[in-house]
Amino acid sequence: MGKIIAVANQKGGVGKTTTSVNLTASLATAKRRVLLIDLDPQGNATMGCGVNKKKLVHSSYEVLTRQSKPGDAILPLKELGFHILPGNADLTAAQVDLLHHDNRERALREALESCRGDYDFIFVDCPPSLNMLTVNAMVAADSVLIPMQCEYYALEGLSDLMDTLENIRRTVNPKLAIEGLLRTMFDPRSRLAKEVSDQLLEHFGDKVLRTVIPRNIRLAEAPSHGLPALMYDKSSRGAVAYLALAGEIMRRNEKAA
Numbered sequence: 001m002g003k004i005i006a007v008a009n010q011k012g013g014v015g016k017t018t019t020s021v022n023l024t025a026s027l028a029t030a031k032r033r034v035l036l037i038d039l040d041p042q043g044n045a046t047m048g049c050g051v052n053k054k055k056l057v058h059s060s061y062e063v064l065t066r067q068s069k070p071g072d073a074i075l076p077l078k079e080l081g082f083h084i085l086p087g088n089a090d091l092t093a094a095q096v097d098l099l100h101h102d103n104r105e106r107a108l109r110e111a112l113e114s115c116r117g118d119y120d121f122i123f124v125d126c127p128p129s130l131n132m133l134t135v136n137a138m139v140a141a142d143s144v145l146i147p148m149q150c151e152y153y154a155l156e157g158l159s160d161l162m163d164t165l166e167n168i169r170r171t172v173n174p175k176l177a178i179e180g181l182l183r184t185m186f187d188p189r190s191r192l193a194k195e196v197s198d199q200l201l202e203h204f205g206d207k208v209l210r211t212v213i214p215r216n217i218r219l220a221e222a223p224s225h226g227l228p229a230l231m232y233d234k235s236s237r238g239a240v241a242y243l244a245l246a247g248e249i250m251r252r253n254e255k256a257a
């Protein structure tokens with residue numbers, strides 16, 4: 001059964017999409033069967049994998065609102081070695097549409113039942129908000145991966161996220177775990193980054209992933225070519241860091257299994 005991991009943080013621009021795309025690509029090169037779901041109306045993960053978000057025939061919106069089956073909307077990306085359930089601005093309507101559904105927070109979970117067995121890992125790239133889309137991802141998920149920048153307000157935002165997680169555990173998904181906190185865009189020369197990183201380790205211990213993603217220009221450039229960094233410049237520090245992260249995620253999960 002594929003493990004579903006929601007990549008979430010309501011703070012914008014912390015590296016959710018970069019992590020979703022590059023971790024997916026890295027696990028795919030390690031021969032894992034991986035599906036990436038774009039659940040953000042911005043459609044950045046979709047574009048970052050070279051899929052035109054404006055020309056989707058079927059999308060995650062339709063799957064979420066039960067207008068399409070996942071099997072009809074998922075696109076195999078042969079050159080990248082993984083599958084994507086693409087998303088776009090249609091997702092903004094999902095919030096309203098879902099209001100009319102019973103079990104509206106379980107829509108994604110139910111929709112994925114039919115395809116879960118086809119994958120080892122399923123990553124859900126969430127929007128920068130704790131809205132119904134993110135809630136759907138967390139209800140569907142086995143765990144949450146939380147990318148964060150080590151800067152001044154990072155810890156403050158984390159407590160809202162932890163409250164939401166706790167709420168979801170109490171109500172619909174008691175098994176929801178924290179996959180890990182991921183330090184992104186890390187600059188080892190910054191004293192503040194180091195201080196925040198130390199605080200994180202102190203508060204969250206083992207929940208902080210050992211792999212640290214450095215700030216690396218190739219990671220920022222790759223999406224404009226519609227490619228994960230691994231396919232754009234495989235020896236870049238960014239690509240190498242995400243390969244290491246994939247290794248860490250596999251070790252943690254395959255040991256636990």
Ligand code: ATP
Binds near residue numbers: 019040186220221
């Ligand atoms: P949003 O909240 O808008 O969905 P996000 O959390 O998904 O944003 P990204 O889109 O992954 O964040 O990253 C924000 C910006 O920072 C992007 O321009 C991305 O290319 C860049 N970026 C992400 N990670 C790195 C990194 N490690 N080094 C350099 N640039 C990065």
Ligand code: MG
Binds near residue numbers: 018044
């Ligand atoms: Mg994003």
